[in-house]
Amino acid sequence: MKELEENSLLIDDGILKSCSLKEAVSVNVPAGVHTIGEGAFKGCTSIEHIVLPDTVSVIMADAFKGCRRLQEINLPAGLKTIGDYAFHRCHQMREITLPVSVEALGNCVFLYCDSLEIVRMPG
DSSP, X not given: OOBOOGGGEEEETTEEEEEXXXXXXXXXXXXXXXXXXXXXXXXXXXXXXXXXXXXXXXXXXXXXXXXXXXXXXXXXXXXXXXXTTTTTTOTTOOEEEOOTTOOEEOTTTTTTOTTOOEEEOOO
């Protein structure tokens, strides 16, 4: 499995702004990132697995839009906000668990997630 090289992520003041390596299969976002920026992984069609650190509290609009092969992502316990269309067209995602900490869920977050069968919302 090809992993994303850390230097392929543009991180500025704790905000992950973009991913430049489109053919990665697995991504481990480094600790210290608190926000996944708008469109940060947009169009990264090869990514299947993403590991977010516990420090992430915000996933902005379109963050993972078009990650067509994304199957698995952990949403950290401290996550508070998921923006509009954050997982739009993540066709291979089958299940996801929203942490109890989520306070704001944007519009159409899972639009065209054709394989999504299970959404767990604790509480």
